[in-house]
Amino acid sequence: xxxxxxxxxxxxxxxxxxxxxxxxxxxxxxxxxxxxxxxxxxxxxxxxxxxxxxxxxxxxxxxxxxxxxxxxxxxxxxxxxxxxxxxxxxxxxxxxxxxxxxxxxxxxxxxxxxxxxxxxxxxxxxxxxxxxxxxxxxxxxxxxxxxxxxxxxxxxxxxxxxxxxxxxxxxxxxxxxxxxxxxxxxxxxxxxxxxxxxxxxxxxxxxxxxxxxxxxxxxxxxxxxxxxxxxxxxxxxxxxxxxxxxxxxxxxxxxxxxxxxxxxxxxxxxxxxxxxxxxxxxxxxxxxxxxxxxxxxxxxxxxxxxxxxxxxxxxxxxxxxxxxxxxxxxxxxxxxxxxxxxxxxxxxxxxxxxxxxxxxxxxxxxxxxxxxxxxxxxxxxxxxxxxxxxxxxxxxxxxxxxxxxxxxxxxxxxxxxxxxxxxxxxxxxxxxxxxxxxxxxxxxxxxxxxxxxxxxxxxxxxxxxxxxxxxxxxxxxxxxxxxxxxxxxxxxxxxxxxxxxxxxxxxxxxxxxxxxxxxxxxxxxxxxxxxxxxxxxxxxxxxxxxxxxxxxxxxxx
RNA sequence: GUUUCCGUAGCUCAGUAGGAUAGAGCGACCGCCUCCUAAGCGGUAGGCCGUGGGUUCGACUCCCGCCGGGAACACCA
Numbered sequence: 001x002x003x004x005x006x007x008x009x010x011x012x013x014x015x016x017x018x019x020x021x022x023x024x025x026x027x028x029x030x031x032x033x034x035x036x037x038x039x040x041x042x043x044x045x046x047x048x049x050x051x052x053x054x055x056x057x058x059x060x061x062x063x064x065x066x067x068x069x070x071x072x073x074x075x076x077x078x079x080x081x082x083x084x085x086x087x088x089x090x091x092x093x094x095x096x097x098x099x100x101x102x103x104x105x106x107x108x109x110x111x112x113x114x115x116x117x118x119x120x121x122x123x124x125x126x127x128x129x130x131x132x133x134x135x136x137x138x139x140x141x142x143x144x145x146x147x148x149x150x151x152x153x154x155x156x157x158x159x160x161x162x163x164x165x166x167x168x169x170x171x172x173x174x175x176x177x178x179x180x181x182x183x184x185x186x187x188x189x190x191x192x193x194x195x196x197x198x199x200x201x202x203x204x205x206x207x208x209x210x211x212x213x214x215x216x217x218x219x220x221x222x223x224x225x226x227x228x229x230x231x232x233x234x235x236x237x238x239x240x241x242x243x244x245x246x247x248x249x250x251x252x253x254x255x256x257x258x259x260x261x262x263x264x265x266x267x268x269x270x271x272x273x274x275x276x277x278x279x280x281x282x283x284x285x286x287x288x289x290x291x292x293x294x295x296x297x298x299x300x301x302x303x304x305x306x307x308x309x310x311x312x313x314x315x316x317x318x319x320x321x322x323x324x325x326x327x328x329x330x331x332x333x334x335x336x337x338x339x340x341x342x343x344x345x346x347x348x349x350x351x352x353x354x355x356x357x358x359x360x361x362x363x364x365x366x367x368x369x370x371x372x373x374x375x376x377x378x379x380x381x382x383x384x385x386x387x388x389x390x391x392x393x394x395x396x397x398x399x400x401x402x403x404x405x406x407x408x409x410x411x412x413x414x415x416x417x418x419x420x421x422x423x424x425x426x427x428x429x430x431x432x433x434x435x436x437x438x439x440x441x442x443x444x445x446x447x448x449x450x451x452x453x454x455x456x457x458x459x460x461x462x463x464x465x466x467x468x469x470x471x472x473x474x475x476x477x478x479x480x481x482x483x484x485x486x487x488x489x490x491x492x493x494x495x496x497x498x499x500x501x502x503x504x505x506x507x508x509x510x511x512x513x514x515x516x517x518x519x520x521x522x523x524x525x526x527x528x529x530x531x532x533x534x535x536x537x538x539x540x541x542x543x544x545x546x547x548x549x550x551x552x553x554x555x556x557x
Numbered sequence: 558g559u560u561u562c563c564g565u566a567g568c569u570c571a572g573u574a575g576g577a578u579a580g581a582g583c584g585a586c587c588g589c590c591u592c593c594u595a596a597g598c599g600g601u602a603g604g605c606c607g608u609g610g611g612u613u614c615g616a617c618u619c620c621c622g623c624c625g626g627g628a629a630c631a632c633c634a
Contacts, residue, residue, distance in 0.1 A: 037574085042572090089577075090576080296632095347562080371628095421569085450593055512598065516589095557594075
């Protein structure tokens, strides 16, 4: 049940009807009804819903805004039983005050819908693919990947709740120079471990995890790669190393609560010939040209900053060529919408990828890229330089050990993707008990304990006298509960998962106030049942929101 | 230099399809447990929304300039 939307639709209809009536009777003159807003005012004194149509009509109608508002009011249906009051305020707002009991049925709906409360069919089953994290499998997952994982997974949950068919995908960069470099680094460590002379590559991967990977390889395969040709040895190293790294990434993400539907290999696009096919197709469309022995894309022809190399002079396609083939592959799989979550350091890639898709005949707007600002790590008040090459970074595993999965996810999702965030590790640790996530979880645990105490009490939702819930704290809580479906829709539509933690905190706050103001386990049977039902509805709603964020809803704390 | 994100309370951040007196958490200060979990509640203090213009009934929100910070501008990915 989405009561908020119902009321908005109703108000919209009433206002439009009133305007047309006013126009027909020459009470107002205007050409078209402007797209007016029905918003929930911040200030409760301004009612439940405010309509700004009078201000928007001022110019067309050539009359003072408050006068227009009055005319609208006069032309509204006389009997609107769900309203308690309609005021004209400020510059000409029409403030609608909704009968509080009008929201009460939401409670029984929540109990009936349970896990489904908040969900809708708005996305109409459209297929959406979300690609996120896609970290190079040459190291461990770090803080930045953690942010991407939390955001991507929550966005997936949100879109699914809003009625989209969601597929989560991880693109494995298992081709290209970095993989060669990875192989060289592994080989060097391999030789080192086995006491052989070795030379560590100039810009190799210095992280300790590479050493661990090699140790694992030696444990499983021994020294059988020692006496073979270097090129072949590297191939083995790469194969085994990628496998080990990928397994680790998969395991870590699983521990973080992220499950993917598809793990897509970049190499497979080269093996299947799709990269070449894509390049040939682009050649046929005259999108490419040759220069200095390389094959270039006419980037400037479709919105790009400059031309881009597709195939190097040495005949090897670039990452960009592979990525174009990849995105074409996605479209070919029939997704209606592709969402990529990329680090801000890839922002230069957005325009050219969209441009390339457009050039290949796909709608660039069906590819949405969420640019996530990078995470800086503060330790002891200093910024820690993080780089995979140097091996200096805090891993996702370490983060979970230090602040916990729930806190980490809540923290990452709480911030909008485009805010740069400084993650102060010391603060996160020391504040762990004050982290907002506990505030929300505590509300859930409190309700659980309350319901446990009332165990045995049989409550038939249909027979509960909801009209007994009239205290301001009760009304406010019910009202907040009613907002969930709308919140989910808006967050999904805007692709902004960070709204959910905010809502969770607001809901928890409303519950805590209610809990303090209104005693649940009272003598009065009717009132007790009503309040228990309200508490139970809150429990369900909190749990549903937390699950969208990927945070657990504990029964005890 | 070009592109892009950010600049809001002491700190970390919300709020922007333009709305009324700008919000939350943490921190600070003052109150509240013989009573369902005080990881809670109520209250107080704290702001020229970086800055200067413009657009209009109205700008934290949109446009332009400037200042400050991050990021990207490879035959790397």
